Amino acid sequence: MALIVQKYGGTSVGSPERIKNVVRRVAKYKALGHQIVVVVSAMSGETNRLIALAKEMQAQPDPRELDMVVSTGEQVTVGLVSMGLMQEGLKAKSYTGAQVKITTDSAFTKARILSIDEQNIRTDLANGYVVVVAGFQGVDNEGNITTLGRGGSDTTGVAIAAALHADECQIYTDVDGVYTTDPRVVPEARRLKTITFEEMLEMASLGSKVLQIRAVEFAGKYKVKLRVLSSFEEEGDGTLITFEEDEKMEQAIISGIAFNRDEAKITVRGVPDKPGIAYQILGPVSEANVDVDMIIQNVGVDGSTDFSFTVHRNEFDKAMDILKNQVQSHIGARNVVGDNKTAKVSVVGVGMRSHVGIASKMFRTLAEEGINIQMISTSEIKISVVIDEKYLELAVRVLHKAFDLDQEPA
C-alpha cells in the first residue's frame, strides 16, 4: 500500500466525461489498496474565461480580486471530482487551498507556498477517503485567497506530496512522458523512461512544457519522486524523474534536445569594460519586469566590450526601448542592436559532465548543415546556442540524429 498524489491538469478535467475518466483511474488505484490524494486544475478554458471577465471590469485587474475570481476554477473542479468519486461508491472529500490550509505569501497571482497543514488530509486518508485538493491556490496569513500563477497546480501536487511524504507524485498531462525532443519536430523522438531532476529543469526551462519548472525545483528540494503520465492512456509508465543520478549514468550521455522559438537577442555594443556595467544594463530591464534568459559577455578589447542577452520575443520592443532611451547614453555605449527572428537550441544531459567532445560534436553537426551559431552559453549539463529561427527544425533534427537519440540506449 502506497500513498500516491495524482495531479490532473485542465485538459484532463475539461468536461464531465473526462472527469469520469479521472474518477475511473483513481478508483483503480484505490482498489489496489493505495491511499490517494487528487490535485486538480480548473477545467480547461475556465481560467481564461474568468480572466476575460475580470478584464472587462478593470483594465489591469487588481491582483487580490483577480485571485478571488480565478481561484473559483479549481474550486468547481474539486467538487465535481468528489461527486464523481462518490457516484462510483468511493468516499471522497474536497478541499480548497484555504481549507487545507496551504499558506502562501501575499504575492497575489504569483504567490509562493510557505507551509502546508496536512493534518486534515492525513485523518481523511486514514478514514478511507480520497482527498481532492484544489491546485494553484492558497491563503495568506490574513486569510486572503492567493494563486500560485499559471501552472501552479503542479507545484501544489508536489508540495502536498512533500508534506505527506508520499511515495510518488504522478503528474497526468496530455503527453505520455518526457521525450528526447518535440515529436512534432522529430518524429523519431523517443519517450525517456527516466530523466534526472537537473536535466528536467533544463528541459522544462528550455521549452519542453511538460511540467512547471517550480514544481520540478520543489520536487528536487524535497526529494519527491515525480512521474509524468498521460491521462488519456490506460497503460504506460510515463517518465520517472529521479534524483539518483547513478541510475542514469549507465545510459545515454545526452537525454534530449530542447528548443525555444520565442528567443530574441539584444546586443549592447561598445560598452566600457568596468565593474558594475552588467547591472547598469540589466537593472532597468528587470525593473520593467522583462525576464532575461541567456546572458553573454566576452572578454573586452581596449577597455570596451559587447554585452548580449536574450528576452522573450514579446518583450523585445520594450527591452530595446529601455536600452536605447535609458541605458545607452547613460553608460556611454556605442549602440544597441537586436534581432527577434532567432531561436535557441540546447543539448541536455548529465552525461556530458563526464564526457568530453559534446560541444564540438554539436557545433560540427550544425556547421555541416551551414547553420551559423550566433551565441553560445553552457552549463554543467547543457549547451545552448542561438541561431536564425529559420534553421530551428533542421537543427533539432540533425542534433537528435547525431546524438543517437532515436535509439534506445544500450
Place this chain on the structure above:
Amino acid sequence: MALIVQKYGGTSVGSPERIKNVVRRVAKYKALGHQIVVVVSAMSGETNRLIALAKEMQAQPDPRELDMVVSTGEQVTVGLVSMGLMQEGLKAKSYTGAQVKITTDSAFTKARILSIDEQNIRTDLANGYVVVVAGFQGVDNEGNITTLGRGGSDTTGVAIAAALHADECQIYTDVDGVYTTDPRVVPEARRLKTITFEEMLEMASLGSKVLQIRAVEFAGKYKVKLRVLSSFEEEGDGTLITFEEDEKMEQAIISGIAFNRDEAKITVRGVPDKPGIAYQILGPVSEANVDVDMIIQNVGVDGSTDFSFTVHRNEFDKAMDILKNQVQSHIGARNVVGDNKTAKVSVVGVGMRSHVGIASKMFRTLAEEGINIQMISTSEIKISVVIDEKYLELAVRVLHKAFDLDQEPA
C-alpha cells in the same frame, strides 16, 4: 452620513455591463458620504450552470460538494464588482462568506446563519473601502463552505445589516417595489410606498416573490429597515418595509391581493373525530418532506369529520399516494379525494384587524362573478380562499377593484 447595505440579485449583476451599472449606483451613494456594503448573488444563469455540471457527475449531488461548487458563483461576482469599483477610482475589497466570517450550521444547501463577525467589515468601512460580500454562503464550525439555499443572498444582506446596525438594507431586484398585486394580472396594480413586515410575510409566502421570506423574518426580528428597489431605474424610492404599524394604519385597510397558482387541495373524508387524528394524517406527509400550506378541519358530525389541506402542485401525486396507501385504512377514513387544478387568492392588510366586513366583502365580490369558494382560511391580517384555477385572474382583478387598490389611499 449613513451606513447602507445594498443587495443586488443575479439579474442585476448578470453581465459586466450590468455590474458597471451597479458600480455607478454605489459610487453615487458613496459620493453622498455614505458607507456602503454591497452583497451580491451569482451572475444570473451561473448557479444553474453549476448545478447542471454537478448533476452530470452525480445523480443526487452530495450536499457538501454541491455547496463547494455552487458557492463559486458569488465568489466570482464579488471579485468582479470590486474590480469595477476600483476602475471607478473607489477603494473596494471583496469577501467570501467564509472570509467575513458568516458562521452557519452544517445543513449544506440550506444552512442557517448562526453569527456574523463584522469586525473586518467595520475596519474596512472606517478606512474608506466599499466592502463587497458574497451572498448566499457561509462557513460551518469545521471550515466547510455552506450555502443558505436559493434566494439566500437576501438573507445575507439583512443579516449583515443587522450585525452592522446599518441604517437601511436596500434590496435591488428587477421590480421597482412591492405592488398591490401582480401587474401582469391587473394592469392597474399600484406600487406600495410602505408595507408592514407582517403584510410582507403574507405577501411573500403567498407568491409575491419579491423578497425571500427568511430575509423578511430576519429583518423583522432584528428591526432592520428594509427597502425594495429596482436596479434598472435611476429614480424611485421603491417600497419601504416598516415595523412601525402606525405609519400604516392611516392608510388603506387592505394592502394587496396575493395569489398562488400552484396549490393542490386534498381532502380526507370520514375521519374519526378524535384527538391525535391531525397528526396521524399529516405526520407521514411531512416525513416525506412534503410541505403543507393551508390546513382546514371543520366541526365534526356524528363522530366523523373531513380534513383538508393544500400542497404544492408538484407534490400532489406523492401526497395522495401516502394518504391512500399509508393513512386511509390506518385511521379508518372513508376515502381520500384531491384536485390539483386549484389556486389560492388572499387579501392581505393589517387594517383588517380594526375593520369588520372585509371577509363578507371578499366573499360577495367573488359570488357576484359566480366563483365558488372551495376552502377558506384566515389569519389576523389575511383571508385566503381556494378556488378553481380557471377563475384565478378574474378573482384577482375583481378583488383588486373592490378594495379600491387601484386608487392612491387618501
